[in-house]
Amino acid sequence: MTARRTPLLALRQVSKYFGAVEALVEVDLEVHAHEVVALVGDNGAGKSTLAKVVAGVLTPDSGLVEIGGEPATISSPSAANQLGIASVFQDLAVCENLDVTANVFLGQELRGRAGLLHDGRMEVETRKLLEHLTVRIPSVRTPLRHLSAGQRQAVAIARTLIGDPRIVVLDEPTAALSVAQTAEVLTHIERLRELGLGVILISHNLNDVRAVADRIVVLRHGRNNGGFPASASHEQILAAITGAV
């Protein structure tokens, strides 16, 4: 592994307006391989808007998006997938009535020659993915409604790994989880990093963010308000979030 001067993903001077609302104003963001970049800020600071721009849900009004050093347009979520970007949003978008395998391969099912589903292969793949992430789920045939909130989050994270993405966007993955479940999800994030992926982590919880992030980017009123290494103190980051500096 040598120096990676070219970021996997770079947003340069990206702006997004909703009428008079300045959701993002000339925001810069870089994510390298093997790196967890945390995005923190107050409610309405533009974190989720930025995540949606990266995921292809929203198109920026101005600014440049580069992927692997090349200018790119993320016009839709499926375009984002093609470019190697996978996202997990707060609602997870998992199907309660389907089992773990079906959820992991939802919309990306493996099919044979006659268009039949490769159930066996998908199950094997799912088991392998969960093992990679060190996820503890008794059976891949369990319907999602029988799993804990932490295990569902793990399934949603495992799903992003289908199709070998290079960048994973996680929006509030530890919200409303117990400490043990938070511990599991944070361990999965460490694992994604070890697998060499670039991770964008959005969270309100500075403790969780500082535990796993390599860098912390603060947004305030849709603008960049400082970038910090993981060793920065709680107070420094809080000051940037609240605008005290």
Next chain:
Amino acid sequence: MVGSQSSLREANRARVVDTVKHHGGLTQVELAAATGLSQATVSTIVKELVAAELVEVRNTVRSGRRAQLVTLAHRVGLVAGVLVGTRHLTVAIADVSHEVLAEQVLPLPAEHRADTSLDRAALLVVDLLERVGSELPEVLGIGLGLPAPVDASSGQVTVRGILRGWDGVPVAQVLSKRLARPVFVDNDANLGALAESTVGAARDVHDALYVRAGHGVGAGIVLGGRVHRGVAGTAGEIGHVQVDPAGHICSCGSRGCLDTVVGDRALLEPLRSSHGSLTLRDVVRLANDDDPGCREIVADAGTVIGGVVAGLATSLNPERVVVGGVLAQTGEVFLGPLREALRRRTMLNQVTPLEVVPAALGVRAELEGALALALQSTDLLERPDDVQARVMTGKGSQ
């Protein structure tokens, strides 16, 4: 005998036990799904295992329905081990036979604070107990390890600045008040020494040193089979031995301590320009993958640490040096130079030459030590009878 009925049943039985061990606690339905065995087979095997006192079954609720939770048999009672590291918190629940029933790692922020981290440790203990179908009253004691010298009676860090955010906190009192269970605190290297000298690589010798090389460096001293702590718990704190009189100022206030030369920050900084932002675990992984830069960093650290351990070995004349911590996961990359430095600087005696071996428990030594501390500090004869009664109520399946 391959393929015979009895060997098949034996294999299935082992599979059920392994699966229960991996998940902590599972209902019989989940167990069938996880092992791929039929529910009838699982039910029969569980019955056999209950009779053999290997597993226990208790009533629980899953998705609103009554179910049978299968866990490993908790012999007599449980203990909890809590290991606070620089960047990770590990909590484990074990029974008195030292069998780990459940374990969880939680990543921690740099310079985490006692209030938040102890709060999370307490909640994790309760969560893990729930995972194995137990409750707090079954816990006989909790052993806790800190990466700093501590006062054994209060659990307070005895040297200011080494573990910022934990100064002046009576750790044992805070946690035992929270969980209403006895809490015993020691330094992490001492716990590693305790585990390695009781069940690990130094169990057959009386005098040994345990060296822990990870985010910081520490040593545990075993003399006459007992861990020597010193009056304020600072015995073996080799991370604060001066190696560079013109070096950086250390967190302890002194200058050029070993930790400022081979602590995680000092090891990662020279790699930043060539390798980018790495963690210590990345460095170990890359060194094992033959990355020359990372191997160099790890080997040089081994030489420097070996030089300091040599001083300790000359003063105490141990029979064996056991090396643990994450750097030891690189094997001879780290151990080779450390052994060489020791050999060059220690007086070689003709009777029993000093041995340098990797920790038998690997990176788990400190956590196992925390469990061992809780077990040793709790008098099993004093346990309340209701604990015994509760454990014995494991009912049959169905």
